Amino acid sequence: MDCSACTPRKPWDLPFLAEPEEVAALRRVLRIHLGLWGLSELTEAAQLCLSELVSNVITHVGRGTPTTLAVSMSGTRLRMEIHDPDTKALPALDKAAEDAETGRGMALVAAHSDHWGVQLLPDRKVTWVELATALNAPDGHSRNVHVSRAESVLRGYDKQQAVGPERSSRLSATAAEETAIEAIADLLHWLRAHGRDADEALDRAQAQFEADAERTAR
Template sequence: MECGGCTPRQPWDLSFSAKPAEVAALRRVLRIHLGLWGLAELTETAQLCLSELVSNVITHVGPGTPTTLAVSISGTNLRIEVHDPDTRALPRLTDSTVDAEAGRGMALVAAMSERWGVQLLPDRKITWVELASGLTERNGHSEDVRVSRATSCLHLYNTGLPNHLQGSSRLSAIAAEEVAIDVIADLLHWLRAHGHDADDALDRAQMQFEADTRRLAR
């Protein structure tokens, strides 16, 4: 089931000079984007993979190398790519000992990711890694029973929308918000009609929502 009210996850890229001082800024940019995409739970792993890929360029291609970070959704995986102009220095896994100082970066990436690889093009190489996101669809939500139930409810309400607000298979973002408000209002009417305190129920729902949000943000 698609979710038209979800944040569109459009691919983006950022050019930078491969220097140790740039890594912290790149990690911050990635964290912000993952938050906007509703994938904050991937931040730590994604940042570690990004740091390793950029460090690999700095170490094996050279400090100051013109490099590009590209981030997208591949299927339902988060895909992180680092592009650099050297097609000879290829990252690879090594059988490093525990005490080895080098060769462990890509092993760490491989252990944390769904898959990784290197693509060679005439003018550059692309080292990429994909992380499982928990998404059920590209622009959907991560699997959450509350969100899934709400999405089903919104689609049921969608049948009563005017034709110009109904999408072929999804709600538009604006229509989804209006329908969600109608659902909440109808539930409050139902509670009052059955002798319950609608205001108290709304306050309790808000408290539960805030508690769940804090828990998920940890």
């Protein structure tokens, strides 16, 4: 199976006013999108960077500033941009004291991202950060043993269901999902046919999935 069955990650943007009360909503929207993109493991670092970049606009450009959050893929990296109209107030890595409550925003961004920078345009500045992922392609999946084993199973199902030479060897995302559901159902039938409790096995599989996901997110 190839990336025709993977996750499309189309760029999106969200205009907002730079106000402290907007930060929680922005973090929530970002978390939802990262979940849809299969990048939940980046949520904590991405939300932290987002909070600091928005706070930087509020502090140094001004409350109520028309601002835009833009999120996209830069190769296999997650890229977040904050656009604001002030081309003079540039973010910098300030050396704040360890017990200081302010002045450490961009240092936190640098610590939790792989790259960051500022781009000056005629009408605005763009402060951006990029976070590394485990993706094998911009619209691909994370490289891990669980996904690889599942792909082997789905590839086998696709071959068994092929009808005629004209059938494409490439699964669409929807077809891959239906194939995965059928594979899970067949495994439950197999367990029941061998005297096992299918519901208990499904519960154990769900628990194992959640534990694996938690470990991956750390």
